[in-house]
Amino acid sequence: MRLAIIGGDAAGMSAASAAKRRDPGIEVIAFERGPYTSYSACGIPYFVGGLFDDADRLVSRSPEEHRAAGIDVRLRSEVRAIDLGRRVLTVYERSEQRETEEGFDEVVIATGAYAGAPPIPGAEATETARTLDAGERFRAGLERGGGKAVVIGAGYIGLEMAENLVDRGMAVTVVDQGDQVMRTLDRDMAAHVQDGAEAHGVRFLLSTDIEEIVLDGAGRPCRVRTSVGELPVDHVTLGTGAKPDVRLAKDAGLQIGETGALRVDDHQRCPGADGVYAAGDCVESHHRVLDAPVNVQLGTHANKQGRIAGVNAAGGDARFPGVVGTAVSKVCKYEVARTGITEAEAEQAGIECVSAIIKHSTRATYYPGAGPIWVKIVADPGSGRVLGGQIVGVEGAAKRIDVLAACIWTGVAVDELSLMDLSYAPPYSPVYDPLLVAGRAAAREIEKRS
Amino acid sequence: MRLAIIGGDAAGMSAASAAKRRDPGIEVIAFERGPYTSYSACGIPYFVGGLFDDADRLVSRSPEEHRAAGIDVRLRSEVRAIDLGRRVLTVYERSEQRETEEGFDEVVIATGAYAGAPPIPGAEATETARTLDAGERFRAGLERGGGKAVVIGAGYIGLEMAENLVDRGMAVTVVDQGDQVMRTLDRDMAAHVQDGAEAHGVRFLLSTDIEEIVLDGAGRPCRVRTSVGELPVDHVTLGTGAKPDVRLAKDAGLQIGETGALRVDDHQRCPGADGVYAAGDCVESHHRVLDAPVNVQLGTHANKQGRIAGVNAAGGDARFPGVVGTAVSKVCKYEVARTGITEAEAEQAGIECVSAIIKHSTRATYYPGAGPIWVKIVADPGSGRVLGGQIVGVEGAAKRIDVLAACIWTGVAVDELSLMDLSYAPPYSPVYDPLLVAGRAAAREIEKRS
Numbered sequence A, B: 001m002r003l004a005i006i007g008g009d010a011a012g013m014s015a016a017s018a019a020k021r022r023d024p025g026i027e028v029i030a031f032e033r034g035p036y037t038s039y040s041a042c043g044i045p046y047f048v049g050g051l052f053d054d055a056d057r058l059v060s061r062s063p064e065e066h067r068a069a070g071i072d073v074r075l076r077s078e079v080r081a082i083d084l085g086r087r088v089l090t091v092y093e094r095s096e097q098r099e100t101e102e103g104f105d106e107v108v109i110a111t112g113a114y115a116g117a118p119p120i121p122g123a124e125a126t127e128t129a130r131t132l133d134a135g136e137r138f139r140a141g142l143e144r145g146g147g148k149a150v151v152i153g154a155g156y157i158g159l160e161m162a163e164n165l166v167d168r169g170m171a172v173t174v175v176d177q178g179d180q181v182m183r184t185l186d187r188d189m190a191a192h193v194q195d196g197a198e199a200h201g202v203r204f205l206l207s208t209d210i211e212e213i214v215l216d217g218a219g220r221p222c223r224v225r226t227s228v229g230e231l232p233v234d235h236v237t238l239g240t241g242a243k244p245d246v247r248l249a250k251d252a253g254l255q256i257g258e259t260g261a262l263r264v265d266d267h268q269r270c271p272g273a274d275g276v277y278a279a280g281d282c283v284e285s286h287h288r289v290l291d292a293p294v295n296v297q298l299g300t301h302a303n304k305q306g307r308i309a310g311v312n313a314a315g316g317d318a319r320f321p322g323v324v325g326t327a328v329s330k331v332c333k334y335e336v337a338r339t340g341i342t343e344a345e346a347e348q349a350g351i352e353c354v355s356a357i358i359k360h361s362t363r364a365t366y367y368p369g370a371g372p373i374w375v376k377i378v379a380d381p382g383s384g385r386v387l388g389g390q391i392v393g394v395e396g397a398a399k400r401i402d403v404l405a406a407c408i409w410t411g412v413a414v415d416e417l418s419l420m421d422l423s424y425a426p427p428y429s430p431v432y433d434p435l436l437v438a439g440r441a442a443a444r445e446i447e448k449r450s
Helices: A010-022 A041-049 A063-068 A132-143 A156-167 A187-200 A247-251 A299-313 A343-348 A398-410 A434-449 B010-022 B041-048 B063-068 B132-143 B156-167 B187-200 B247-251 B299-313 B343-348 B398-410 B434-449
Strands: A002-006 A027-031 A072-074 A077-083 A088-093 A098-103 A106-109 A148-152 A171-175 A203-205 A210-215 A221-226 A229-232 A235-238 A276-278 A285-287 A292-294 A327-331 A334-340 A354-361 A372-379 A386-393 B002-006 B027-031 B071-074 B077-083 B088-093 B098-103 B106-109 B148-152 B171-175 B203-205 B210-215 B221-226 B229-232 B235-238 B276-278 B285-287 B292-294 B327-331 B334-340 B354-361 B372-379 B386-393
Touching (some): A010 A027, A010 A106, A010 A299, A027 A077, A041 A132, A063 A072, A077 A247, A106 A299, A132 A235, A148 A156, A148 A229, A156 A171, A156 A187, A187 A334, A187 A386, A221 A235, A276 A299, A327 A398, A343 A386, A354 A434, A372 A398, A386 A398, A386 A434, A398 A434, A398 B398, B002 B010, B010 B027, B010 B063, B010 B299, B027 B077, B041 B156, B063 B071, B077 B247, B148 B229, B156 B171, B156 B235, B187 B203, B187 B327, B187 B372, B221 B235, B276 B299, B327 B398, B334 B398, B343 B372, B354 B434, B372 B434, B386 B398, B386 B434, B398 B434
Parallel strands (some): A002 A027, A027 A072, A106 A276, A148 A171, A148 A235, B002 B027, B002 B106, B027 B071, B106 B276, B148 B171, B148 B235, B171 B203
Antiparallel strands (some): A077 A088, A088 A098, A210 A221, A221 A229, A285 A292, A327 A334, A334 A386, A354 A372, B088 B098, B221 B229, B285 B292, B327 B334, B334 B386, B372 B386
């Protein structure tokens, strides 16, 4: 049996490894467009920012290591077409500049996502940190000099990038069409994130369109023209969301969902196509709260889904249980986290909810390092169940989101949460953990209604 | 209605406040033996260690603040007897050195716990950090000088104390009769805690009995005689567990459970005694995994139980849902946490279990500050349910225990845990959170058996 993997990062190589581990007799061949395998895309902003210098530290498993495990890794090999009928891939070998055909019995599509440049003049000069080689080019460009940067997009990738560029000593302006940062949070919680980033030196232009990136004679950005005026720049980077890369899959006739990502079942199988699996940034995941497909581009899902695709491709029976929308990021002085659905998402989905926000302390107030933490809980007014949580705060705040994720996952109600046996010691928590206080506040909101 | 509160710390004053909030017409009178109310006993080791200098920072609500809320707080007032028939307390007013009688309709017993000095010669010269005034005396003694300390007991209180004394520049030896530190953990996990404390400079004498504390002419400790030889000392402190203080309640005829603590129902009522409530370190709590009563002395339970007692005393209907044995502490370079039951506790209770230990990283390995984390999961081999968890690791490790607590609380199985949507970002987690990896390792242990 020959299993082809399209894409050599988290999802693809997890699939390759899982299949090979489960059945060493399978021939596994992985095609990767770039020069790296299995790297942490989420870490690229920190590499660009100079938090560490060796890009190889982002690589969790090199092509050589995969080959030692019996996987045939083909680098700089771009799959250009999937023929499901003939069971053949068209592969462009970039180093030899020629196309070949490769047969397969089963295939895992792990083509990831791509940052589409905005449809404005000069967009071709924007830099990104989506792939490791793009990140390396970006960093090399920064080292050539120029102290003014514009980041397009005030989502978590844009904010991480802005923080890292400020830390390099650059003057950074984040421009976004929307009227709040971090639209994955409700506006009331996102305001704290913006405060923290501004205190770090990031400047924001919200509700602002970028009309043109003006290039100099060498083709490098020198000004950004926006709906509120011009900004001088040396670097423009895209921090906007990426689109699931389904071009190959679509051409092969596979089903694309309403989210724009590939449809898969809970075994990561592409419906209607035997022996075809897909995983990672290019697929839909089932959202357990919304009970609907979503496209969430995160390394943690890519790894899990890849493994599940690999196990199933090798004759196993593994199931991806879905997601609850958990995400976390570091934005300047604050840790920022969310899970479940926000109030805005509930409204959009027509789900009735109540919410409560509390401000508390990350540690006992007398313990050094204690600082503010805000917790917002969104709950179902009928059952009291936690539907969503958002956290912004100093060190120790973010990972608390996992408790809310577990509560959402299992259907815990806010009054039950408020009395749960969560850990307490002065270096880690006030005697009432902020989550208990938030649970109680949400329970009171529900009582008020009844 | 007159509600008497015996004990002015976490449980007692939570009860007083909750009752008064619920029904401002109730007369609430609180008797406290010492000079403080509502202080963080868990913070005393850090005050003794000099992490901060003002003992008042440990006080979350002063007697004046409670009085402003309408609670009649009587300091230095020691309740010496409860007459349930006559509904009268005998109170010794320490400042006036006289006994009075105080009537009551309902009473909340929140007498806490006491550190019994070991039955050895010289034990009267040991110092403790159980109450804030004892902590103040202890710290004043340390400031008079002497650089050698013996800590009796290698549990979490003893270890916290040892760390803080080392941080003051003292030479510290922890002596314990048992053959491992932190018996709240399994031996394999406790070994890491001992390693970390030794690296910090703490010396251990395990499997060692203390036979005598030899005093000098001024009545101060100068040597400790142990079963393995003598140690010169300037200070001896008790870090051993405390006993629930049920002396008053026992004399009043209330039921004492097998744990040695006061029996209460899930409304914090003392069975068979109308209008009598108890809460905090002196009572039993229902352990949801063992389905048995336990005595857990932690501020977080004291606060919750106190509030529930107060609400119910004021005519409400609140229920304490029990505990799962969650605890966390900082021991030198490691954060240490546990929840549910350990392998040893499972064996002792005759509960069949499997377990798995994994070592992983607290953050993405390339992210600064990443360090080791060990996670042990104890699970039911039949259902796969998580029965217990233990964590030792560097910054960011400890609070992860709350996710396992939530899993135990709700009955999540290890294979479900291994795919749960926990948060990932390089500053906070590897792409597979250590809890996911531990869940998977435990699931594999179960598969091996079947």
